[in-house]
Amino acid sequence: MRSTFSGFNAAVSGLFAAQRAMDVLGHNIANIDTEGYTRQRSDQVNATPTYDGTSGWLGTGVRMKYIKQIRDELIDIRYRAKLSTKEYWSETSASLRNLENIFAEPSDKGITSIIDNFFNAIDAVIKHPENNTTRSNFITTAITMTNYFNSLSEKLETAVKDLDKDANAMVTDLNSMFHQVATLNQEIFISESDGSMANDLRDRRNNLVDKISELVDVKVQKQVLKDSTGKPQETWNLIVDGHPVVMHNDVFEIKNAGKVTTDLNNVAQNYRTTTSSKDANGNALKEAKDKDGNLIKDAKGNQLYYEPTTDALGLQVTRFEFYDGQKVDMNNVGGRLGAALQQRDSVGDPSMNHKVKGVPFYIRATNEYMKAFAEEANRIHTSGIDANGEQGEPLFESFGQTMADGKPAPINAKNVRVNSHIVNSTAKLAIGLVKGKDGKADQSDQENFHRFFAMKESQLSVELNIVNPNALDAKGKSRMVTIGKGIPEDIIKSVVTSVLGVDAKEAKDTLKNATIEELELNMTRLSVSGVSENEELTNMLKFQHAYNASARMITTVDEMLDVIINRMGRVGL
Template sequence: RQTASLTSAAPDNIGSFSFGRGVDLNSVTRTVDPMLNQAQLTNSSQLAYWKEVNSGLVNIENIFGSLQSTGLSSALDNFFQSWQQLANNPQDGAQRVNVRANASMVVTNLSNMNQQMLNTQATTNTRIDQVIGSANSILDNIASLTIQINRQEIGSQGVSGMANDLRDQRDQAVRDLSAIIPVQEVSTRDGSFMLQTVNGDLLSQDGVARHLARGAAVAGSFAEVTIAESGQPLSGALTSGTIGGLIDLRDNKIGTYIQQLNSIAANLIFSTNQIHASGTGLTGVTTLSAEQASNTILPLNDPTQTAPFASKIQSGSFQIHVYDAAGTATPAGGTAINITAGVTNMNDIASSLNAVTGITATIDGTGHLNISAAAGSTFRLSDDSSNMLAAYEINTFFHGANAASLSVSSTIQNNASAMNAGRVDLATSASNIGDNTAATAILALQNLQLSVDGTPSFSLHERTASLSTQYGTDVSISAQQLNYRTAESDSLTSQRQAIAGVNVDEELIQMIKFQRAYESSAKIITTTNQMLDSLLGLIR
């Protein structure tokens, strides 16, 4: 709304008489409320923030739908049920095939969910670049409008000096920018226009715009939003606005879900492998290979080792049992391979194994340990208290470290009979094909409190339920915030319209007032003419 300021024009003085000259249009001013404008800027940022978060969460709803009866929860249940069936009949090869098939379904579900989230995360990150481009265009427009306003107003006088329409356009541009990043107008002593983020980063002043950009990406994370000129991170960008919403969705929402998926995978992988590595299948094995030791002379649990669970190795030992062609173990009870955490390296393991009669251990050029039995002989492993076998994936069920790398070991994929359902007798080295102790132990993992990755101890079922609950809570909160901010926006818009909007009724009243004033003036003139005519008639 614009209001004309009218003042009485200087009268014409003729002799002792003063003749009025009506009014002058002194100025045309905008009706604005600075506090209300800032409230709208804040609301615009918050509304855009929650729109992005809510929209992004709704878009990945199909991923979390797969947690239910046909997805991850069901796949895990079926996986453990198949171990129950194998425990009931450990010598049945068909049950081993069933376990392998259900394990593959768990792998597929975790892998697909993880990949879909990674894709959504990457798409969200790309959209941030697009929004930065829009913000820079708006900043350029604000700078251009400021220059035009200054040219029209500075040094001009009277009505011609007002740039109300340009100021309205700049206000709208600032509101558009506030939907992208949280901003505030700052009052200066000379009355010039200054725009900052809510945390004080200068965005525009004296017709100069400071663009946004993306900084250098850090390994394992995404590039920050920065001020292009200085390269400094944009402060306050995470609190609200479209960019803040996208970053929150990318890092705090989807990023957290990916971490939870990886936690489920890590606890499943290592806990299953701990048991499986010390178990035995229907027959002994002739060869086994280990995961790569990135450095064979450094300790097995050195932080630089690339084996995903190398840090879980502790001082202890495992047993190796060697059998001749007749199935006789020599020596009975096997041979202990001792490990001292922080000391023992892969070369030491190879040396210890080579000292066992009937066993040859070599390390290839890539750091993989290969264990072989002599011709006509076989061997089994048992009783690993060091976690070395599980950490370096020797005789294990799963391969990988997280949802992205998880798979069923190639050995079991190629031969289901290599699946370990039983354990070797530690005193005699005997192995009973009807033994189900390993299968029963893996079955117990379903409800066992696990914490392989340093997270609080929860069962796999609880972890899956927690992921689903976390997503549902996030959707609910974002929907509530979106509804609240939308209602707040409607209220602020109504208040702004009441103050600054054009009210047709008020304008009509003003027109009627001017009309009545004109009619009154016309009546005075008409009456005066009639009186003069009457006087002149008397003279005649």
């Protein structure tokens, strides 16, 4: 036999269900502009029915199962992957734009204008070799060119240092967010032990994972653990480049493993190699190693040794490792951190499959260019005769850097300068090729500077050996990069235009496309998880009608019960 109050209880459950649904709706509307908020919904199911021996199973109303979030995990995965890609290209594009500003091409202050001015000054000397003013102007122009390359080298090194600072800041932020996710994992695990959903805590965790995705390509791995009662519950693990960084409430930070010099460990340099462990004088040579510390061998399997022939960068940068001691692979971590590390470290080694070349490539390129340019200029100048009838001295020299044996370091963009003897005396310019009858230079002879001017149209070869011409990577690929062969202006244009310009355009175009795709995915995500004012107002009316109907039902049942309680059996009274 049914309970007298069963209809009343069913109506009350409907009233409470409508109230709770309205509470959730109010929470949604209140957070309509809250970043990262996920729309919530009160899920209702029919209450457990009772069995009436005469009527069968009778419904007892409604009960709220739980308050759930409306999310599409597949969209989350796609969105975070695209967000990481967008941020990678954003960081890369910003770095390449900075490089374009440093090279300032094309402009009257750019490298090609500097080189043109140098050769124009040579031409002026050829036309007026006896004029001391044209000689002085040439020396001044040469000094301007060397100062430009010195400044260019300094700016490029500053770019590397800035990228290193950015990478350090990103790693600090990442480790902080890893700890926050681990803390939220534990809070959610405890809060949901009763079967409810800690939705607002889940929002905070999802927002953190979104922010992590900007810095690295992170994967969410779900794991089922058992609580203190043995009940299974879900938690999150975070994976970066195959390495766990968060395992429930345990954190495995990306470690700062200290500073390393960007010489052979992080940024390989150009060096002559030999299979002998000693040089011609019996001095010990160094073992050639790649950026990961592996010994380099030639195609025949012979260990290679080297004596540096160009400058090491000598820049201090940070080495990062996962908790297990493995280096962060700049190819795979993605996001802004991956881009910053690649721009900081990449010399354009073909075997590394980097999307674009990093700042060290341009440091190496300008160093090798200046070295080749200075060597050719010095070869020509030393073959001539100066105003005193003496053999010409090298036009360019290095300063401020020495080799291990105390000798001046080879010329590069950072250390090049005009020979101090020539700066102090215009008579030291070797304009001619032959001596006059008095033993001094023939003032009518400008043949050597004609050869000098011809250098403008002569073939100059500049190669950047990432390791050495014979070294192969683990897959047998060559690791040598040829910057260019041609006239001096064309070679540097090939670096600034063909390499930097193409990379910068690719980064800009890819960023534009990635931004559009990320926005589209975000709109799709918001259409599922975001709060719609129109939808909530529609639901408000629906829940209001449900509430009013349940209240009316309670009133009706109350009147029926009043008849039973207060009126039955009172006939005739």
